[in-house]
Amino acid sequence: MENCPKNLKRWWWRNCRLSICRDLLDRVKFFFHTLHLNYIYTSCCSNKYTEKIVEIIRRNVATFTKSRYSCADKDSRTRVYQRRFWILAVFSFLAWFQCVQWGLWGPISESVGAAYEGWGSETVAMMSNWGTITFALFVVPMCWLMDTKGLRVGVITCGVLVASATVARIIPFMTDSVEFFTVMCHIGAILNGIAGTLIMSAPPKIAADWFPPGERTTATATSQVLNQLGMAGSYLQPFFVHAPTGDVTKNQIRSDIKRLLFIYAVVGVTVLIAILVYFPSKPPVPPSVTSAVERLNFKATFKKIIRNRDVLLVTVAYSICLAIPAAWLSVLNYSLIDLGMHQDDAMWVGLTAVLVQGVVGLLVGRMTDLVYGYIKVSLLAFMITSLCCFYWFYLLTMGSITVTKWQIFCSVVIGLGFNFANAPLFIEFAVESAYPCPEVYVGGLLTGTMNFIGLIFLFIFLIPDLGYKWVTYVLLSSSSLSLIPLLIVREEYSRSNIDRSVGTDLPTIPGASEKGTLHQLSIQ
Template identity: 50%
Template sequence: METKSKRQPEEATPQSFKTYKRRFWILGIFSFLAFFQCLQWNLWGPLSESVDFAFDGFGSGTVAMIANWGTIMYLLFAYHTVRIMDKKGTRVAVLIIAVSVTVGTVLRAGALLINSDILFKVMCHIGAIVNGAVGPIVMISPPVIAAVWFPPNERTTATGCGQLINVLGNAGSYLQPLIVRSPTHATKEEIRSDIARLLYIYVGVSVVVLVSIALYFPAKPPTPPSVSSTKERIDVMGSATTLVRNSDFRLTVISMVFCVSVPAAWYTVLNFSLEEIEIGQDEAMGIGFLAVLCSTIFGILITRITDMLYGHLKVSLIILMSFDIAFFYWFFLLTWGCIEVTQWQVYVSIISGMSLNAATIPLFTELAVEFAYPCSELVVAAFFTFGMNVLGTVFLFLFMIPNIGYDWVTYALLATGSTSILLLVFVEENYRRTNVDKQACEKGQ
């Protein structure tokens, strides 16, 4: 493990720990890569009208299935990626992400050189599979990077940046209609040309990121940043066995899965829910972009406050989730015609609900890591991201059912959110990792 050290915490001295400015480069380049990988995952959702018009066979089922490859690949590769990170470290794991994302962009762009709608569709599926295969590394890396590179008073913020900037990729995808015109403003050939230009840009970006990471992305700092980061972690199988028996950890993970997975998957198919209330692709672009942008900003703000006022994770989560459900209920009333649909209500209900929901992700992560210490952060992240992808896969598969419509989506948002709060009520807080660092400070280490 990268967090291993030959010296145990009780042997440490003040000179044993140090933070480096390069930690911001590590977090920054990883966060951008995570952002870009998420953008590729949600590539076609915001362009659903345009791609369906320009290429035969791109209906809602195809768009949902291409997005669903990300969750399916997570389920298939989660264990293997945990082993890779455990054995090879974050440098090798992050390089694998960069290579896979680059291959996915090249496959899609290369298919356009041959004028075949079938080939293009096949390459889009393959590109999504390649991109989705590294999804587990993207999702489990933030708490590991935070533990290895950042001091205790910055760990929640670092975890939140890695996770929430990944989600910000959805906002980036909703800016794509600025390059790709809608069917109401362009011909089929013009839209195909717009899509080609967009995909070629993505190839260039992915290559630049890959080269940057290859040039400099060390696995760990020369000197660890805190006492808890020097503690040797339990191995992968030992961590998994220990955590399965921890009831507070189980409840926390299940609560997070119910809270986050359905809204996260909903991002990729938000257009279809908005179509039900007569909001088209161009308007959905603004809603989707602002929702994710505000989610990222608000989420990082919450993580910084949490770092400064640490010790109230459970109460903070329950408050955030309660307001989250309230805003989703507002959207529920709009979609079911209980109140008149107006633009400002759609914007406020979706953006507020998504922002509150996203802010829970790093807080859930930190609470789970606290329960699990000294079990591996890799295994902790693997548990909740695996669960999120299981439920997200089920959610997206429902769109494949003929004539199912989209009204059921709001029911799913409310049901999963309510279940999450109920489960979290029974959790008893225990800050094991933080207590180790506090005890070290009290002893003058």
């Protein structure tokens, strides 16, 4: 500047100092408007004040859109990335594989019972039960881990646990001890069950962090459907493990099981490597306005949820509706034995049911994104359809109508298919009602309660000489009772109302385009 002409110095001082002052003034205005918005949001975070929050945001937006720092390009404020499909694909495959390991022994229960002494219905049910036991014990710390440390740390932890579970099951093959094999299978079931806490709780968080409002329910449904399709993978296992017929020896069955478990170990380690290679916690720029809003901490979330009548009602309805059918599917072959269907026939019933669950779940998730505001009506329709099918199966079990294979197929497949279609809708409903609570805590609450009820259901199998007809009574009762809390819950869409009202007008902070982030409203 010292060598510049004097007139250039005067021009720079006259013009650039005004620009600098305008910059500083805009920054100060933005700071004080943000403080005002934070105060309003913190004091009015209850659902019934959502309209007031939206009005305040609009008023602040109108002020800031005139500012030079208000970005005219939507993509600089919210943006979606193609890599979101990689995130969803990797997590969904991990969810699928974890469910395969959870339902590992049920579809081949006759084979494993013939190959290993002491593997009766109690042992097989306990392997599935470990998933619900560990869920009840670890859901809170695991959800806290993901909320505080981020999505990447949580998913890596899940990958390590699932891979360790698969490796633990192949260690006993270095010996011939049946007892050692049984113990290591229990350990593997425990490790896999701990991983399930986040596998079942994280889908709404992944959807909120990576997907725009028009894709959130679809993303949640996709990972949940893949997790449920893990049951289809487990029902394919009889293709690889011989049934205990007259010409099949114990050693042949053991050899089949050994080969299958080695394949699972390779797949588990491969999935872990894929997660380690690339799985970020969040995109550089959030996909929606509410994705940029900082969520409540654990203590504030707990206080808000226990005072929120609608969230509690949705949790009760979700748990009662889905817990029993989900647990029943893992031991379906025991109920079908009384109807004259053995392992191979039960495999096709279970496989078809899971595939129908996947198709219906994806369709329902996509339709919910496209047709906004009809979650409660959809839930009631699907639950009533499922109830009618379970009543049909009840009549077959009681001998009230003639038992035929096509009736067993239709009653089980349609009933379970429409029952599972409720899962993504319930989770989306609860997240909307609980906003701005973190999605992972809401998902953990719903799935934790569901697993607790499933735990009680599977423990009943440990009672000797009880038979299996009681299952249909419980199935029918749970489907009926779950309608009551849903009928009295209020339908609110706190999160979606904000996104759809002000999604494209929320301003960015100075320098947001360089940092690639939206301003996060701090909620204490």
